[in-house]
Amino acid sequence: MPYLRRAVVLVLVAGAVLWFDRVRSARPSRIEQASDQGILLVGNGTEPQTLDFQIATGKPEHNIVSALFEGLVAEHPSDDYANLPGVAESWESEDFITWTFRLREEARWSNGAPVTARDFVSSYRRILAPELGGDYAQILYLMDGAEAFHRGKTEDFSQVGVKARGDHLLEIRLIGPAPYFPSLLKHYTWYPVHAATIAAHGSLTDRANRWTQPGKMVSNGPFVLKSWKFDHVIEVVKSHTYWDRERVGLEAIRYFPISSDTTEERAFRDGQLHVTQTLPIDRIAHYRDEQPEVYRTGPQLATYFYRINLKALPELADVRVRQAFSLAIDRQAIVEHVTKGGQTAAFGMVPPSGNDAPYRTPEMLRFDPEAARARLADAGFPGGQGFPKLTVLFNTSEGHRLIAQAIQEMWKQQLGVEVELLNQDWKVYLDRTSKGDYQVCRAAWIGDYMDPSTFLNMWMTDDGNNQTGWSSPAYDGLLRKAARTADPTARFHILEEAERILLEELPAIPIYWYASNRAVSRQVENWHHKLLDNRPWKDLRLKPINKE
Amino acid sequence: MLVFFVRRLIQAAVVLLVVFTITFAMVRLAPGGPFAGERVVAAEILAAQEKAYGLDASILSQYGRALGLLLRGDLGPSYVYEGRSVNDLIGDAFPISLIIGFAGFAIALLIGLPLGVLAAVRKNTALDHLASGGAMLGICLPSFVLGPILALIFGIRLNWFNASGWYDASDWFLPALTLGLFYAAYIARLARAGMLEVLSLDYIRTARAKGLAESVVVGKHALRRAILPVASFLGPAFAGLISGSIVIERVFQIPGLGYHFVGAAMNRDYYLAQGTVVFYALLIVLLNLVVDLVHAALDPRIREKGGLQS
Numbered sequence: 001m002p003y004l005r006r007a008v009v010l011v012l013v014a015g016a017v018l019w020f021d022r023v024r025s026a027r028p029s030r031i032e033q034a035s036d037q038g039i040l041l042v043g044n045g046t047e048p049q050t051l052d053f054q055i056a057t058g059k060p061e062h063n064i065v066s067a068l069f070e071g072l073v074a075e076h077p078s079d080d081y082a083n084l085p086g087v088a089e090s091w092e093s094e095d096f097i098t099w100t101f102r103l104r105e106e107a108r109w110s111n112g113a114p115v116t117a118r119d120f121v122s123s124y125r126r127i128l129a130p131e132l133g134g135d136y137a138q139i140l141y142l143m144d145g146a147e148a149f150h151r152g153k154t155e156d157f158s159q160v161g162v163k164a165r166g167d168h169l170l171e172i173r174l175i176g177p178a179p180y181f182p183s184l185l186k187h188y189t190w191y192p193v194h195a196a197t198i199a200a201h202g203s204l205t206d207r208a209n210r211w212t213q214p215g216k217m218v219s220n221g222p223f224v225l226k227s228w229k230f231d232h233v234i235e236v237v238k239s240h241t242y243w244d245r246e247r248v249g250l251e252a253i254r255y256f257p258i259s260s261d262t263t264e265e266r267a268f269r270d271g272q273l274h275v276t277q278t279l280p281i282d283r284i285a286h287y288r289d290e291q292p293e294v295y296r297t298g299p300q301l302a303t304y305f306y307r308i309n310l311k312a313l314p315e316l317a318d319v320r321v322r323q324a325f326s327l328a329i330d331r332q333a334i335v336e337h338v339t340k341g342g343q344t345a346a347f348g349m350v351p352p353s354g355n356d357a358p359y360r361t362p363e364m365l366r367f368d369p370e371a372a373r374a375r376l377a378d379a380g381f382p383g384g385q386g387f388p389k390l391t392v393l394f395n396t397s398e399g400h401r402l403i404a405q406a407i408q409e410m411w412k413q414q415l416g417v418e419v420e421l422l423n424q425d426w427k428v429y430l431d432r433t434s435k436g437d438y439q440v441c442r443a444a445w446i447g448d449y450m451d452p453s454t455f456l457n458m459w460m461t462d463d464g465n466n467q468t469g470w471s472s473p474a475y476d477g478l479l480r481k482a483a484r485t486a487d488p489t490a491r492f493h494i495l496e497e498a499e500r501i502l503l504e505e506l507p508a509i510p511i512y513w514y515a516s517n518r519a520v521s522r523q524v525e526n527w528h529h530k531l532l533d534n535r536p537w538k539d540l541r542l543k544p545i546n547k548e
Numbered sequence: 549m550l551v552f553f554v555r556r557l558i559q560a561a562v563v564l565l566v567v568f569t570i571t572f573a574m575v576r577l578a579p580g581g582p583f584a585g586e587r588v589v590a591a592e593i594l595a596a597q598e599k600a601y602g603l604d605a606s607i608l609s610q611y612g613r614a615l616g617l618l619l620r621g622d623l624g625p626s627y628v629y630e631g632r633s634v635n636d637l638i639g640d641a642f643p644i645s646l647i648i649g650f651a652g653f654a655i656a657l658l659i660g661l662p663l664g665v666l667a668a669v670r671k672n673t674a675l676d677h678l679a680s681g682g683a684m685l686g687i688c689l690p691s692f693v694l695g696p697i698l699a700l701i702f703g704i705r706l707n708w709f710n711a712s713g714w715y716d717a718s719d720w721f722l723p724a725l726t727l728g729l730f731y732a733a734y735i736a737r738l739a740r741a742g743m744l745e746v747l748s749l750d751y752i753r754t755a756r757a758k759g760l761a762e763s764v765v766v767g768k769h770a771l772r773r774a775i776l777p778v779a780s781f782l783g784p785a786f787a788g789l790i791s792g793s794i795v796i797e798r799v800f801q802i803p804g805l806g807y808h809f810v811g812a813a814m815n816r817d818y819y820l821a822q823g824t825v826v827f828y829a830l831l832i833v834l835l836n837l838v839v840d841l842v843h844a845a846l847d848p849r850i851r852e853k854g855g856l857q858s
Binding site for chain 1: 578585586587590593597630696700801803814
């Protein structure tokens, strides 16, 4: 009898499990449903700190803001160099100093108001207001008078080189000729804000102004903000007032802040995402070999390097020592065996930007242990004898640690130099590097726009991001000269000459250039790899799954 | 009883003030501020950012301001998530952590308690070894291993649940299971130990001698006392469960409270860091109070002494 009861219970339980499996496992995946509705599901790294792009600094913020707002110049779906008309339908400049932008009359804010030249003037006034404390406002310093206004040297905004000449004519005057200026305008710091909306929700320059909340935000891009669930999802939907709405291929985009790459990859496998932000290193080989149709990889405009503090030790002020350190690093081994994510061994500071790129990075860095030893011996430390023990500082991360260990081993093996590793939490690391309290530290730089100056300006003597104590009048002079040179070819030659000085002197030792790795589902059309990873969201399309 | 209650409330206020003060000091002593970033900004701009949030004032006046806000129930603004208050952030995240924590707690009790009792009653049998071994495994298996395994099996392979995310009414299950299994293991061990001790006591022998059925002896007489150690563990455990776990939240992509504890400290988001700690301290204090009351209800010896001191 008890056996019968047990058998009945067993059958009931098994039946319940089977029933549950039938009901649950047949659920359509989230991307199936979303694809049919034209909704793109995107993994977006971390939760955005703000959608007020005038105080934003990060990539997750940029991805969302670039769907909501549009600048004078727009991104091309695949070509990083191409400058497409955005709010400006055309622009011209004879000397590359004074630029005139003709704004399209049909450009509208999401509240229906026309986008005018005055909107751009008031936007630039806001981002440059010192009280706002915009981190990235420095990108506008190319505009005449912008730096003085931003740093509080003058309170007269009429001194800044931006003028509205009528509703649809905007004039921008620069500090010097910049042939690449239109490409710079694709950066979000140059987008317009609707000042009246911000003012309606508080002070224009209050960083905590809540104008970026759904229902309050007024934007001028292909999408408008629909909802923002903190740490869960941000949804933007197609704008009905956007001038180019016919071309907008998606009904909506949902951005999911998934900071763990393994969780994101599981979400992709679970059919929750069309596009991931990245891929875990140990899954890259799987996607490359087994699912090449969804695997997307390519170079990024970003450099990983080691800063050397010339002020920390007299030995580090000796250029031969720095050269020896650089020659002793086997960069190929690092990208092949340590980082393993498609990175390229760096031969210069500025990452190459395509085969037909106008700028050629000088190929100066190589791995040559013989030469490294000779250089260190020249400096008075044959076989590393008498060289003090060095400390390499990096912010806590497994990836940085592995690279630091590899370099520690190379310097010890090739040069006989003892290295100690010191990892610190991110903010402590920043505090120490900005105060010059380190000997050697890991660092990275991501390009903001398609021009070598985005990697070279920071090494000028008084640039806050130099942080190495290195100062070269020749280098500074060349960069200033480049800033006054209108002819693009001549200008690139000057910049190349400057980079040669940098790579000869090596206040920073470039290690590798970044690559992006992600999974993009087959439903997504028109997704191209881009060096800056900035894409015009309006060009993306989704194929419904059942029509495959 | 009332005196006891009031005394505990005063104690709680003092504890909270101390916790608040220590946290306030600690987050500000840590090097690097909320606005430090990889790109160095001009000193004027950094100063403007600090001024906007009152960080240019003296540390004492900042303390006074934060305390004043706290007394009004306002935990202050977040420095990192511009335009959001700490109250908003905790208010959004806590209900989610509460659901998952509560479910995890229920799972832990439902699995842990019977398993522990069974193991004690069937001491040194295969069942006991299986239960104790399973409990040991549960304690040793960290949630960043167990979580992905459950997500792979029930999320991706069987497609019973979403592998991660906070979309559907069923999304609490896998994270709660991951949390619950870990705590179930603890509860099982505590319950087994407690039960073994009680079963050897005289009053149990008396109960058996009276001829009571074994199920009544164990279920009624022994259990009440055997779960006292479990009950003491449950207070803090419950506070830990409902205040979220950063590991579970990152594995299952849940917008809970756990992330703020770690993220705020890492970001030097001063108000958020001290706000989450004060909130957590409040939970602990309240739940310990509840535990004391439950103890009194379970154990007549505490009730009779009338002391209720713990």
